[in-house]
Amino acid sequence: MDKVVSLRWFLGIFTAAFVLFLYGPFIVMGILSFQQGPEGGPQFPIIEWSTYWYQHVFGLAPPSRIAPLPIGEALIRSLTLAFATMVVSTVMGVLTAQAFRRPFRGSGIVFYSVILGMIVPGVLLGLGMVLLANQVGIDRNWWSTAFVLHVVYTYPFAFLVMLAIFNRFDESVEEASLSLGVSPAKTFRKVTFPIIFPGVLSAMLFAFTLSYDEFPRTLFTGGSDVTMPIAIYGTFAVEIHPNLFAFGVISTLFSFSLLAVYGILLTLSIRRQNQRASGLQEDIT
Amino acid sequence: MRSNKGTWLLLSPGIIWIMLFLVAPLIMMIYVSFWTQTTFSIKPDMTVASWVNFFSSDTYFGALLRTVRIWFTVLVVTILVGYPVALYIGQFIKNKTLQTALLVTCVIPFWTSFLIRVLAWRPMLGKEGAINIVLQKIGIIDAPIEVLLFTELSVIIGMVQIYVVFMVGPIAFMIGRIDGSLIEGARDLGASTWTIFRRIILPLSMPGVIVGAIFVTVMVLGEFATASALSGRKVNLLGNIIITQVGSLKWAFAAVAGVVLTVVMATFVAIMLRIVNLRNQL
Numbered sequence: 001m002d003k004v005v006s007l008r009w010f011l012g013i014f015t016a017a018f019v020l021f022l023y024g025p026f027i028v029m030g031i032l033s034f035q036q037g038p039e040g041g042p043q044f045p046i047i048e049w050s051t052y053w054y055q056h057v058f059g060l061a062p063p064s065r066i067a068p069l070p071i072g073e074a075l076i077r078s079l080t081l082a083f084a085t086m087v088v089s090t091v092m093g094v095l096t097a098q099a100f101r102r103p104f105r106g107s108g109i110v111f112y113s114v115i116l117g118m119i120v121p122g123v124l125l126g127l128g129m130v131l132l133a134n135q136v137g138i139d140r141n142w143w144s145t146a147f148v149l150h151v152v153y154t155y156p157f158a159f160l161v162m163l164a165i166f167n168r169f170d171e172s173v174e175e176a177s178l179s180l181g182v183s184p185a186k187t188f189r190k191v192t193f194p195i196i197f198p199g200v201l202s203a204m205l206f207a208f209t210l211s212y213d214e215f216p217r218t219l220f221t222g223g224s225d226v227t228m229p230i231a232i233y234g235t236f237a238v239e240i241h242p243n244l245f246a247f248g249v250i251s252t253l254f255s256f257s258l259l260a261v262y263g264i265l266l267t268l269s270i271r272r273q274n275q276r277a278s279g280l281q282e283d284i285t
Numbered sequence: 286m287r288s289n290k291g292t293w294l295l296l297s298p299g300i301i302w303i304m305l306f307l308v309a310p311l312i313m314m315i316y317v318s319f320w321t322q323t324t325f326s327i328k329p330d331m332t333v334a335s336w337v338n339f340f341s342s343d344t345y346f347g348a349l350l351r352t353v354r355i356w357f358t359v360l361v362v363t364i365l366v367g368y369p370v371a372l373y374i375g376q377f378i379k380n381k382t383l384q385t386a387l388l389v390t391c392v393i394p395f396w397t398s399f400l401i402r403v404l405a406w407r408p409m410l411g412k413e414g415a416i417n418i419v420l421q422k423i424g425i426i427d428a429p430i431e432v433l434l435f436t437e438l439s440v441i442i443g444m445v446q447i448y449v450v451f452m453v454g455p456i457a458f459m460i461g462r463i464d465g466s467l468i469e470g471a472r473d474l475g476a477s478t479w480t481i482f483r484r485i486i487l488p489l490s491m492p493g494v495i496v497g498a499i500f501v502t503v504m505v506l507g508e509f510a511t512a513s514a515l516s517g518r519k520v521n522l523l524g525n526i527i528i529t530q531v532g533s534l535k536w537a538f539a540a541v542a543g544v545v546l547t548v549v550m551a552t553f554v555a556i557m558l559r560i561v562n563l564r565n566q567l
Contacts, residue, residue, distance in 0.1 A: 004478055008377050011372060015370050018366065028415045113300075123543070125310055128543070160404060213398050
């Protein structure tokens with residue numbers, strides 16, 4: 001038994017070290033984002049604590065030799081693209097998962113070809129798409145060639161999430177509604193959709209964040225109007241400055257607020273469902 | 286009962302999308318790899334010149350070997366680092382809420398921009414970076430370690446940190462699913478901790494390791510950003526080769542590198558899928 005206890009301690013300490021390994025770079029980045037500017041570089045020691053680089057990101061700092069990050073338009077493009085990708089891939093994910101509720105011939109090959117979209121590395125797909133676009137004679141744009149690849153990438157995630165939801169779905173509720181003479185469309189809206197809503201929300205979150213952060217697929221296919229990650233990548237080539245760290249902190253906070261919105265929506269939907277269920281029960285008794 | 290026609294109607298948007306924007310580009314890539322490449326243009330005349338060029342050039346073939354070496358190192362390290370963590374989360378934490386909280390803690394960094402995560406290693410590993418400063422303060426080293434940044438090592442460290450989560454998740458999931466009474470039974474029958482691990486936990490967690498290995502493989506083999514950001518463009522993977530070739534409009538070479546990458550990846554994934562059926566694990 002002693003062996004188990006010491007093993008537990010070893011693994012516990014190992015896991016703690018692991019979490020430190022995961023978060024270490026962020027902590028360092030967060031600290032360095034408060035470096036003095038514009039002379040302070042992206043390394044220790046901190047010359048003087050300041051919020052200069054945050055002002056720099058928002059374009060509030062006095063002009064200096066360090067060019068401001070090319071955000072603004074790039075951010076709008078990224079958000080638009082992420083939103084469109086989210087809508088299309090979630091709808092397609094729901095449709096495909098709905099089809100998978102009944103066994104059908106060829107389901108294996110369809111399953112794996114959909115999954116292929118999230119597995120094939122972005123560089124390869126981007127390259128293939130550029131070659132295809134050149135061949136057909138289509139211009140490369142973030143809203144065309146890049147957009148379709150974003151959907152190829154996020155649609156499998158939406159599909160898998162919905163598949164998992166439908167696997168645990170009690171079909172008798174739906175059947176009851178149908179046998180009571182409710183139309184299929186109304187059944188989907190009133191019965192099926194509220195049950196699968198948490199899954200839809202997760203699929204949307206996945207699709208949005210993946211697309212917003214997508215980079216290798218967009219690099220070749222995005223054309224000359226850059227999205228946010230491409231703009232960041234552009235600054236890699238030259239010397240880096242703490243303004244990138246400040247931007248990193250801001251974008252991390254943005255992601256967390258997105259995650260928080262998701263959490264709130266999910267809790268609300270579960271609570272409403274519970275209320276409705278108990279309300280229904282009262283009606284019956 | 287819905288008809289078969291209804292099923293295909295529901296499937297059609299997805300299938301059409303995948304055909305046009307996933308299958309067609311990949312076929313196009315294979316096709317273009319056999320085109321004739323000249324300095325300024327590319328012609329659809331079939332030739333294997335680019336292929337011969339790729340395998341006879343030290344730069345390209347060397348990049349292939351380097352890619353395989355780095356991928357394999359990262360894969361082994363993510364298993365060695367990820368497995369104990371997954372074991373701890375899956376077996377030693379009985380409280381479900383705490384278990385979920387720990388897993389979420391591991392996933393949270395995933396919600397930060399990928400490029401920012403890569404970049405965050407720069408002030409960590411540099412000559413005047415956090416690791417060197419801390420080690421010098423404690424007195425473990427006298428002079429800063431210089432091999433930490435802009436080497437193959439920094440690329441491996443960066444990749445392990447970014448992709449290890451994809452190893453921890455599936456393994457922890459499989460270990461968490463193991464029936465506790467199985468382990469209790471074995472212990473009652475006098476099995477040692479090591480035997481329990483070797484005979485019960487390890488085999489039952491194997492599908493998790495395989496799924497994790499597939500995730501890590503496809504992501505590491507398609508990498509180029511980590512390599513260029515953390516090696517100062519000194520370590521060139523096949524992904525970097527593709528980027529440079531596309532940059533100089535050498536489409537056929539880029540396509541050859543792409544097909545080679547696809548073959549390596551597909552071979553590994555196919556072998557792994559023979560061992561475990563992904564669909565049954567969902």
